Amino acid sequence: MxxxxxxERARALRRRLSPPEARLWVRLRRRQLRGLKFRRQHPIGPYIVDFYCAEARLAVEVDGQCHDHPDRIAHDRRRTAWLREQNIRVMRLAAESVRVDLDGVLEFIAQTALERRGG
Structure with missing residues (x-):
């Protein structure tokens, strides 16, 4: 629930996207990626996902270096498990990948979303 x-936390996060999140959002918004609709900083239950495509039940997470900390790794695992129970696939992307290979990242997201959507 x-x-x-x-x-409220999601609204605040939308106002302060990280540079990799902002870079990705520019290309995901307004159905620019093969007509897929994405939301940014979208609340799902007790969690907020960076980007969410409801029609594919796909959450896209952009992970910076802070996600390498043991406490954060454990939190991310719990979160991913909970989302999986809701039939939501979580795609974790390194922030560095978004920075250096945005087109490749977008293609990976599109392929995964279209497969999950069934088309």
Whole structure:
């Protein structure tokens, strides 16, 4: 269940995307990626995912170096497991990949979303 606090946190996060998230959002918004609709900083239950495509039930996470910390790794695993229970696939992308190979990242996202959508 998504709470009001989670929704408020998501709104705040939308106003301060990281540079890799902002770079990716420019190419995902307005159905620019093969007509797929993405939302940014989207609340799902108790969590907020960086980008979400509802029609494919696909969450896209852009992970910076802070995700390498043991506490963060454990949190990410719990979160991914919970989302998987909701039939949501979580795609984790390194922020560096978004920076150096945006076109490749976009192709990977598109292929995965279209496969999950069934077309």
């Amino acid at each position: 998504t709470t009001l606090l989670t929704v």
